Amino acid sequence: MPKATSDAKLLIQSLGKAYAATPTNLKIIDLYVVFAVATALTQVVYMGIVGSFPFNSFLSGILSCIGTAVLAVCLRIQVNKDNKEFKDLPPERAFADFVLCNLVLHLVIMNFLG
Amino acid sequence: MASAALDSLPAPLRSLRLKTKQQELLVRVSALALIYVLAFVIRLFSVLRYESMIHEFDPYFNYRTTLFLSEHGFSEFWNWFDSESWYPLGRVVGGTLFPGLMVTAALLHRLLRALSLAVHIREVCVLTAPFFAANTTLVAYAFGREIWDSGAGLVAAALIAVCPGYISRSVAGSYDNEGVAIFALLLTFYLFVRAVNTGSLAWALASAFGYFYMVSAWGGYVFIINLLPLYVLVLLITGRYSQRLYVAYNCMYVLGMLLAMQIRFVGFQHVQSGEHMAAMGVFFLLQVFFFLDWVKYLLNDTRLFKSFLRITLTCVITVGTLALGIGTASGYISPWTGRFYSLLDPTYAKDHIPIIASVSEHQPTAWSSFMFDFHILLFLFPAGLYFCFKRLSDATIFVVMYGLTSMYFAGVMVRLILVAAPAVCLISAIAASATIKNLTTLIRTKSKSPQTVSAKATGSKAAAKGAVDQSLPFQQNAAIVLLLGAFYLLSRYAVHCTWVTSEAYSSPSIVLAARGHNGGRVIFDDYREAYYWLRQNTPPDAKIMSWWDYGYQITAMGNRTVIVDNNTWNNTHIATVGRAMSSYEDEAYEIMQSLDVNYVLVVFGGVTGYSSDDINKFLWMVRIGGGVFPVIKEPDYLVNGEYRVDKGASPKMLNCLMYKLCYYRFGELTTEYGKPPGYDRVRGVEIGNKDIKLEYLEEAFTTSNWIVRIYKVKPPKNRS
Numbered sequence: 001m002p003k004a005t006s007d008a009k010l011l012i013q014s015l016g017k018a019y020a021a022t023p024t025n026l027k028i029i030d031l032y033v034v035f036a037v038a039t040a041l042t043q044v045v046y047m048g049i050v051g052s053f054p055f056n057s058f059l060s061g062i063l064s065c066i067g068t069a070v071l072a073v074c075l076r077i078q079v080n081k082d083n084k085e086f087k088d089l090p091p092e093r094a095f096a097d098f099v100l101c102n103l104v105l106h107l108v109i110m111n112f113l114g
Numbered sequence: 115m116a117s118a119a120l121d122s123l124p125a126p127l128r129s130l131r132l133k134t135k136q137q138e139l140l141v142r143v144s145a146l147a148l149i150y151v152l153a154f155v156i157r158l159f160s161v162l163r164y165e166s167m168i169h170e171f172d173p174y175f176n177y178r179t180t181l182f183l184s185e186h187g188f189s190e191f192w193n194w195f196d197s198e199s200w201y202p203l204g205r206v207v208g209g210t211l212f213p214g215l216m217v218t219a220a221l222l223h224r225l226l227r228a229l230s231l232a233v234h235i236r237e238v239c240v241l242t243a244p245f246f247a248a249n250t251t252l253v254a255y256a257f258g259r260e261i262w263d264s265g266a267g268l269v270a271a272a273l274i275a276v277c278p279g280y281i282s283r284s285v286a287g288s289y290d291n292e293g294v295a296i297f298a299l300l301l302t303f304y305l306f307v308r309a310v311n312t313g314s315l316a317w318a319l320a321s322a323f324g325y326f327y328m329v330s331a332w333g334g335y336v337f338i339i340n341l342l343p344l345y346v347l348v349l350l351i352t353g354r355y356s357q358r359l360y361v362a363y364n365c366m367y368v369l370g371m372l373l374a375m376q377i378r379f380v381g382f383q384h385v386q387s388g389e390h391m392a393a394m395g396v397f398f399l400l401q402v403f404f405f406l407d408w409v410k411y412l413l414n415d416t417r418l419f420k421s422f423l424r425i426t427l428t429c430v431i432t433v434g435t436l437a438l439g440i441g442t443a444s445g446y447i448s449p450w451t452g453r454f455y456s457l458l459d460p461t462y463a464k465d466h467i468p469i470i471a472s473v474s475e476h477q478p479t480a481w482s483s484f485m486f487d488f489h490i491l492l493f494l495f496p497a498g499l500y501f502c503f504k505r506l507s508d509a510t511i512f513v514v515m516y517g518l519t520s521m522y523f524a525g526v527m528v529r530l531i532l533v534a535a536p537a538v539c540l541i542s543a544i545a546a547s548a549t550i551k552n553l554t555t556l557i558r559t560k561s562k563s564p565q566t567v568s569a570k571a572t573g574s575k576a577a578a579k580g581a582v583d584q585s586l587p588f589q590q591n592a593a594i595v596l597l598l599g600a601f602y603l604l605s606r607y608a609v610h611c612t613w614v615t616s617e618a619y620s621s622p623s624i625v626l627a628a629r630g631h632n633g634g635r636v637i638f639d640d641y642r643e644a645y646y647w648l649r650q651n652t653p654p655d656a657k658i659m660s661w662w663d664y665g666y667q668i669t670a671m672g673n674r675t676v677i678v679d680n681n682t683w684n685n686t687h688i689a690t691v692g693r694a695m696s697s698y699e700d701e702a703y704e705i706m707q708s709l710d711v712n713y714v715l716v717v718f719g720g721v722t723g724y725s726s727d728d729i730n731k732f733l734w735m736v737r738i739g740g741g742v743f744p745v746i747k748e749p750d751y752l753v754n755g756e757y758r759v760d761k762g763a764s765p766k767m768l769n770c771l772m773y774k775l776c777y778y779r780f781g782e783l784t785t786e787y788g789k790p791p792g793y794d795r796v797r798g799v800e801i802g803n804k805d806i807k808l809e810y811l812e813e814a815f816t817t818s819n820w821i822v823r824i825y826k827v828k829p830p831k832n833r834s
Contacts, residue, residue, distance in 0.1 A: 007421050018412040055382060067368045074315055074361045085357050097315035101365060108372050
């Protein structure tokens with residue numbers, strides 16, 4: 001399998017090179033997303049070890065992470081300068097929407113955590 | 115248009131003149147206001163004909179819970195344990211209902227009280243459905259404008275305001291979940307399409323809230339949570355994936371799911387039940403799709419991307435299949451429920467679940483009721499589909515899919531015509547509006563004469579064809595003729611809708627009306643007579659046994675405890691009642707003693723000719739009873755596969771409890787001139803057992819037209 005490994009190596013190299021060109025604000029959002037997903041995974045692992053007994057607590061924990069990640073990805077799509085679909089949308093409006101959605105998300109999560 | 119004539123006016127008048135755009139706005143707003151009023155007013159026939167009262171069966175439960183909610187407050191409502199139904203089990207009402215309707219009505223009531231309008235909660239409940247139907251027209255207008263143009267929106271609003279398929283469930287007094295749910299359904303769809311078109315998080319959030327309202331109101335939300343992923347899937351397959359879609363669906367799904375979990379009756383179903391798994395699958399699929407798209411954009415190299423694709427796809431499919439397999443095998447993901455199966459396979463319920471099949475509104479739809487409920491929309495619908503395909507966009511694809519899937523479901527179950535009604539109206543509106551627009555532009559370009567564009571008209575397929583070809587002679591005349599034809603069709607639609615509403619859909623079914631010999635109207639108010647008798651003459655803790663159809667009404671109007679009611683959550687309990695009704699009197703007495711029954715209530719139409727009585731429902735009792743207790747066998751009650759009550763009936767039939775209770779003392783009564791005594795006017799036969807003696811029960815009350823008969827269960831005999 002030497003070809004496959006070299007393929008994978010080449011893949012990772014070119015991906016890293018391409019990603020380095022991304023603007024900083026997008027990189028920050030990416031970091032936020034990665035962090036949220038990592039938290040979600042940790043919770044899944046924890047659930048696997050301890051069990052999912054207060055199921056609503058587990059669900060609210062994991063949905064909080066997934067929701068955060070998804071909303072952040074949406075924000076990333078909307079503020080990306082290269083994106084032609086959202087040229088008319090000012091970044092301020094996108095951010096306001098993002099904050100609003102997060103507010104709703106976490107208010108509901110707080111209610112559900114119980 | 116008429117500006118030349120207006121230019122000659124004096125200056126002060128000229129300043130009052132409206133510009134064409136303003137004129138159009140004025141016409142549009144006033145038309146919409148009229149439609150709003152019309153949608154409300156046409157649903158008031160039932161109040162005019164009868165009185166302001168709650169109809170049918172389920173609405174009585176809703177009314178009772180609303181009353182409780184407005185008297186005791188939300189927190190007690192949420193934790194309400196009802197011991198008056200399902201004796202001796204009781205029912206946790208707060209956790210087993212959709213609270214949307216009750217909360218809405220209670221809030222409206224409180225709002226009106228705050229405005230110092232002293233109305234009774236019953237009036238609010240009676241008028242909730244028409245009010246929401248009127249609001250639906252506004253949503254239909256907005257939706258139509260989003261998918262086509264404002265003209266189509268206006269036509270859609272006008273069509274849905276009077277569409278019989280919708281009116282059937284939203285007349286004044288039919289205080290049922292569907293009344294608000296169709297509004298919520300259409301609102302959710304509109305906001306979602308809006309979110310897809312704009313790609314804005316705020317609209318997606320609004321659509322999640324619409325979904326929340328829908329979930330709180332009606333179990334039909336399952337349609338939304340399956341249609342949206344299907345739509346996303348179709349867009350993905352046809353290569354119409356866009357990042358607007360990603361934003362709209364993901365935000366709507368995550369927030370909508372989370373909000374829906376707050377409704378206790380729905381609870382964890384979004385992550386556990388098989389009916390909701392499609393949405394979750396598509397959610398993950400979209401993430402994968404987005405990720406691949408992003409990597410492709412980063413790499414900018416086809417060969418590398420292909421190898422990347424191979425690796426990720428293999429991983430994802432393996433993991434997904436494994437998770438689904440483990441989840442189903444370990445029982446974590448519950449399989450689909452019976453009602454859902456019967457949607458996909460119409461014959462499923464007939465073979466497996468008699469309790470679903472026994473409800474008449476769960477039967478497959480007949481062609482005539484399609485015609486009855488949609489009238490010309492049935493012909494406009496395909497034409498509208500043609501227009502949608504001609505101008506394909508994300509929004510029209512959505513409405514086409516909504517139309518086609520809901521039409522399928524409408525064919526499977528009669529009651530789901532309701533879900534199809536908004537889609538059919540929208541698509542027909544597109545056909546009507548586009549056709550009229552074509553025709554009027556044709557007329558105007560030739561003659562240059564002022565011709566007001568009327569958005570409130572409709573046409574046929576032939577009309578559309580005539581408009582396309584520009585070079586025909588007499589084109590203008592033909593267009594005028596077609597336009598007149600369109601107006602004629604539309605007016606027929608309006609006439610049909612009004613007629614259907616006043617004749618067919620405005621009867622409360624708790625008060626019956628019939629034509630007497632001399633043509634005058636005869637009112638049978640036996641149900642309420644019986645329920646008020648129960649309320650006044652029985653001890654407050656009396657337990658009433660009846661077939662489950664009347665359970666809600668007895669608890670709401672009679673204020674007495676019932677054994678089973680219309681919330682058919684416990685099949686065994688219903689089967690026990692069915693067994694009691696179809697056993698001999700002494701066996702039934704034992705069952706009734708074990709359930710603490712004090713009174714038995716049966717509905718009997720033999721005197722008046724009221725056909726949906728207990729004798730006609732009896733075979734279902736036998737079937738449901740026999741499903742749990744194999745002692746009860748359906749062939750015992752039939753003679754050569756035929757159901758009869760006359761002399762030729764089977765001995766078991768002639769002596770079972772239900773037969774005895776219905777026909778007790780009936781042999782002495784002459785119902786129709788020239789017929790022998792004991793002539794049953796529903797079945798059209800002379801009954802077979804005229805000499806009925808009751809040993810363990812005694813007649814307590816029979817209403818003036820014999821429709822409801824109540825028997826008292828005698829206490830056990832003294833030991834001798």
